[in-house]
Amino acid sequence: MFGKGILKGLMVTGKEAASKRLTEKYPEEKPNLPDRWRGGSFALDKEACINCGLCAMACPNKVIRQKFEKDEENKKICTEFVMDRQYCLYCGLCVEACPKGCLHFTQDFETAVYLASDVPQDLLADGNMEAPRSKYGEKPPLPKPVITPKPAAPAAPAASAAKVEEGGDK
Amino acid sequence: MQNLNVNSERYTLNMGPQHPSTHGVLRIVADFDGETCVSADPQIGYLHRGMEKLLESRTYVQGMPYTDRLDYLAGVNNNLPYALAVEKLLGVEIPERASLLRMLSCEIMRLASYMVGIGIYIMDLGAVSAVFYPYQQREYALEVMSALCGARMTQGYIRFGGVQADWNEQCDAALQKLLDEFPPFLEMYHKLVDENEIFLHRTKGVGVVTAEQAKAYGLTGANLRASGVSYDLRRDAPYCLYDRFKFKVPVQQAGDCHARYVQRMEECEVIYQLIKDIYAALKETEGGEIMGKVPKVLRVPAGEAYAQTENPKGIMGCMVASDGKTNPLRVHFRRPSFDNIAIYSELMPGHKMADLVTIIASFDIVLGEIDA
């Protein structure tokens, strides 16, 4: 009979229409973001930052605007640390590059703003450390070093091992 | 223009670039005689971002996030050929666990991409409700990826020498959800679409590609296999650790739009089984390394390398030329959708206007990849 297949399909649609709702009722229901979420805004632990500039060097799109100066004691200080988020790819390379683990993604996702000038995020003025932090780029704890009673190996293999550093996860 | 039929008018019609059924910004300039197409010419370039040039001006590592934006429906699959090509030059060894994670994430995104391909195909034929069910499954797949690497679509998960992050419990839970939900979905979808008379009438015998034509035009992926050519890189030229796994490569003989639908549905079952197998293998390498020994500042030895992978849309190839600096001298991608649409000019003439939509949809193209 012509139309049997259509009826069979419509029965499926009818059954699905009566089934449980799968969508989230945003904004009443908030999405459940995974731990490693990347996106939204950034957070910076200003105390831990060593002003090395590696994050800016890792960025493919020149999102991170940094300026460094020398203070009276000839110490390097940071005078500007702005994330131009309008260019950001949310690739996470900056967070991974930070040797101190002080740059983070946050779990913010409602980042729409009224003014274009509010998009760049001045991390020096506000480190944004209260925001729920994402675990992206966090390194797993290193295994406990096995302490051997006496130094057995000569220095040569240690030096060559130091040359080849591991990329990415350290 | 000469009019072949006195009762009808000949005219040129621009389909796209802003047309909902051209999958983005594809433009087809077609001549019609009444309702029948006499010539068709796909025009591309509306989404051109100069991807290959962008990669030249960035370091190797910085280029990785850009490759995601080629076939944006399966981001991580585009990382892989680029990584494999550069790794050939570097000569690094990839840890087993990293290879398995690469394969697992690629298969998950392959499933997600097929879900879009099938869903949008049916929607373009007028069945709007049929797009939402596959999208739900895609959502489960994207949840796995976002638990794994934090991003849903543009993942950039693969790094030279390995992968960015290890599997964790959240990924376990998300993958379990996908594995539980997928088989009942597939059964339900077969019931919903397979016997629908309208669907069968609109797809059977439309846009027939013979095996010779498919090979001559360089079709790859599911579109090639739907024309009776059994060729899958994962089986015929294995990369990563695909040679360890046994899987079947489905083939259709008809080569029409219907065969391309059946082909994708059958491949979904294979992908599902493959995900399960790779996941089981991954569980056995718990605690293994996920990064090979790669120097922090990447200086790739001078030379050229080419690597190719089986992507959801077909064979993706990547050619990298290096002159020993920190950024590549030249990067070129063989993008499967770009090669797949070349056959349109031959396939479309003789079909009715509505069939053009069917043909475009059945090829499952993505414009990010065509225009690069």
Ligand code: SF4
């Ligand atoms: S996420 Fe990527 S694009 Fe954004 S600031 Fe970091 S490195 Fe730059």
Ligand code: SF4
């Ligand atoms: S990489 Fe880390 S420590 Fe270095 S400047 Fe950036 S945030 Fe500070």
